[in-house]
Amino acid sequence: MTEPKRRGPRQAEAERNDRALLRAARQVLADDGAHATVAAIAAAAGVGIGSLYRRYRTKEELFQRLAELSLDSWNQAAERGLAEDDPWEGLASFIVACVEFGQGSLAPIAGTIKVTKEMQAKSDHSDELLAALVARAHEARVLRPDVTVVDISLLIEQFGRSPALDQLRKQGREDLLEAAADAHRRVLAIAVDGLRACHPRPLPGGPPTDRLFTERWTHETG
Structure with a gap:
């Protein structure tokens, strides 16, 4: 050996x-x-x-590596969620893990870098895993029926950053960072709870499509 x-x-x-x-x-x-x-x-x-x-x-190569690591983290969180016996806990823990990692922080570079074969393969797998998490939660009737895969992705992107935390870090306000982090977790918990099937009021507007993501990441050359 x-x-x-x-x-x-x-x-x-x-x-x-x-x-x-x-x-x-x-x-x-x-x-x-x-x-x-x-x-x-x-x-x-x-x-x-x-x-x-x-x-x-190149800077593009660095950003591509960041995108791959972000997708790896997403997929690992999704696999842990699917391993949970409880469909709701599996989905909720996935959302929280992705937010804590900072998923969505790479949104500013969407469309500015070329999507590599590795990025596309990891992205396709992430779509499959999230679809499985959402389908399982729907089948168990714990997720409100009008919530889609794209809704979950957008929620994670929106909560991937905390403006209050970012501002306080820039100001050097160490005394308020813990309180801001707690507040961010509370607001996230409120948002995640809003996904439960117990809420009778339908969501506004039509369901978003994945074009909100795929077209943002289309890299235009020239």
Whole structure:
């Protein structure tokens, strides 16, 4: 039996830098949107621009990697939700996990980067998993019948960020961060509870279609 190879100090440092870059890129994207610069990302990560470009040849490649990791997190949360015995708990825990991860924070780069084959494959799988979660909740009659897969996706995107938390972080108000995080969790719980089948009033308007997502991510060249 062969022993697993131990990581050398350089490899360990490279992995730490990579994790720091990805965390920083997500935060800078949340703050600056599609105008996020490589310099700002490198500065936020505490690494030089050269280190960033040694790992990712272009800003697009970095953003594509972020998108893949986001889809991985989504799929893992969905699989955990499907493993839950209770259909409602499975769906609710999936929504909360996605919001806590910050799903939706990559929305500003929609349409600005090319969707790779890996991204598309992971996205297709995420659609299948969420459809299974929603179908199971509908079959158990715990989810209001007019709620669709796209409704769930949009809810996660809307709650993926907290404007109050973002503003307080920029202001350096450490004394209010915990209260703002608690408030965000409370409002999310209220929204998730609104998905329950016990609510008799129908939702306004027609159900949204997946065009709200697919067409935003269409990358126009030229």
